[in-house]
Amino acid sequence: MDSLYDNVRLCNELNLDLLEINMNLPQFQLKEMEDLKIGSLEYSIHLPEDLNIWAFNENVLDAHIKTVIDTIRFCKLKKIKKINMHMNPGIYFTLPQKKVFLFEKYYDTYIQNTINFGKIVECELSGTEIEVFVENTGIYHLWFIRKAVEELLKINCFKLTWDVGHEFSSGTNDSEFLAANKKYINHLHLHDAIGSNNHLPLGTGQINIDRIMDMAGQYIKSIIFETKTVDGLIESVEFYRKHIHDTI
Template sequence: MNFGMPTLIELEGLEANISLCHELGLDFIEINMNLPAFQAECLDAEVLNELKTKHKMYFTFHLPEDLDVGHFNKRIREANLKIVEDTIQLASRIDAPLINMHMNSGIYFTLPNRKVELYEKFEEEYLRNILASSNHINQMLKGTGVKLAIENTGIYHKPFIRKAVEMFLEETDCYLTWDIGHDYSSGKKDEAFMLIHKERMKHMHVHDAIGERNHLELFTGEIDLPYFFDLAKENNCSCVVETKTIEALKNSTIRLLDRDKGFSLT
């Protein structure tokens, strides 16, 4: 089981992140494509291959969080699919094993007495778009060695989202990421779905939480981390230590190495 880190906003450029990854003895970096420097067109596969060979580590990718492959507008949907395609091609060229993606729950209208979610209101059209997109993405993935893993964000209590994710899971190269902090802080809205489909889990985002506060240092909150590490080992998941600062990442890695906490990197 491998442990990695996200690209941190405190660090300038990829090489600074690689330096910290090497210092902490982690296996990989998840490149966050929300950041301008980490768009697919800004990254050079040859350079990435040189860096991962030199530092004996690898990369995964986190697609932009506003990505929406179920959008009602065909041109917007196609543009989002092109981002996915470009990322798959880049990942394939550098032997990156996994691309992480959020599901987008879409736009809602606020009425005087309720909120109307458009993907729920027009579920048939939304799911038709998702089916076409999931088929297309799976065709892009075939033969590349790259997996797509869909991350939970506290929205799996919504039936239209569960149906959409299950459409992806019918594809051979589409899997799940369990973000345990998002799940805990949502009141475990995602847990039942994740456990039903736990055999499809290939990736984890691990961070601690206290109530609605998450991305905390490991072993400083309320989450039963040894349980999730055992689950990750059972499913051979890669794990991103998804704390957001250098200090929190360093402290979390130290705690991972502390056998008194019930788990170690070795």
């Protein structure tokens, strides 16, 4: 749904209390949401998926860091407590025998940029209840990505989003890392999947949703039904209330 108003109305109609705003969309840039009014509905902000706080070009790096800082300050102003982000595997060169990921080859610079980013976010969030959730996207098989996430998780304001469809569709890429760090998983992106096709309505795919909820229940504080259509959201909410949790 194109407008924030329509999304809010839909959440209210379905008796949902959390709406995640995706900054990839032009209408959900910060300047477009200056008039956002916070009522009973809570919000989370999904940072742009091409976020690159590891860029080697300083001008590019500065722009991405500024995007995060501006978003944090917007969240402070609007009393939004959740920010979601993706890791970025960066550019790779395809050689005859293998792919060379530049973040891996220049790991020292990459991990230092990670540490610097963590310190900036920690400073900006000092004294607030805002948390930044790092979402799995099927790339935790890359060791340098795992190291960077582990570095961020040393800071209290960083937690993990468990996207169950991304994990399922990536095979085993994310599973081991998520299992080893389950105490940091506070936020759930819940949807179904068939093979590599995910973001399906709950109950229409191959994911054992009961098992997910049993595993996640003691850690999860919030859930986003991450489907891509209104009908898919309605179907997911009905499935969840009927089969998983009949009190919301």
